[in-house]
Amino acid sequence: MLTVTPVLWAYVTFLALKTFPENKIVKGALIISLIFLFLAVIMDYVFFGLIRNAMEQLYQHTTFYGYGFLIFWPFLLALIFRKRITQFKRPATNTHILKAGIWGIICFGILTLIIVLGSEF
Numbered sequence: 001m002l003t004v005t006p007v008l009w010a011y012v013t014f015l016a017l018k019t020f021p022e023n024k025i026v027k028g029a030l031i032i033s034l035i036f037l038f039l040a041v042i043m044d045y046v047f048f049g050l051i052r053n054a055m056e057q058l059y060q061h062t063t064f065y066g067y068g069f070l071i072f073w074p075f076l077l078a079l080i081f082r083k084r085i086t087q088f089k090r091p092a093t094n095t096h097i098l099k100a101g102i103w104g105i106i107c108f109g110i111l112t113l114i115i116v117l118g119s120e121f
Contacts, residue, residue, distance in 0.1 A: 006073070009036065013074045015100075017085045019092040025085060029074040036070040043108075047115050 013032055020028035048058040078085065 009070075009073055010077055012100075013077045014081060014085065017074070017078055017081075018088050018090060019096075022086050022089070025078050025082065026075070029078040032074040033071045036074070037067055040067060040070055047112075051112075051115055 013029075016032050017025055017028050044058055044063065049055045
């Protein structure tokens with residue numbers, strides 16, 4: 001899971017950062033990192049706290065290292081791919097946001113289904 005997920009985060013970060021104005025890429029990275037952190041905390045609570053009842057196992061050092069990685073990742077990508085991001089600039093539209101939200105809900109639903117069914121076996 002950890003090998004695929006950073007690639008997906010990188011892709012999502014790239015798509016999001018190319019909608020920010022050129023002089024606000026760092027602000028965009030901050031917003032993206034806060035969104036990633038918020039979603040990670042909520043999903044950890046739902047999946048590990050509510051579904052698996054493993055709250056005491058959840059908040060270990062590795063969990064906080066993962067949260068730190070999520071905060072750092074958009075800034076690293078903004079720094080490395082700054083020229084590429086500005087090369088592919090495009091404005092965000094309501095259609096783009098709706099499509100991203102639908103795919104996010106589908107992925108969240110599939111992951112929830114896998115975890116719920118997997119925890120019964």
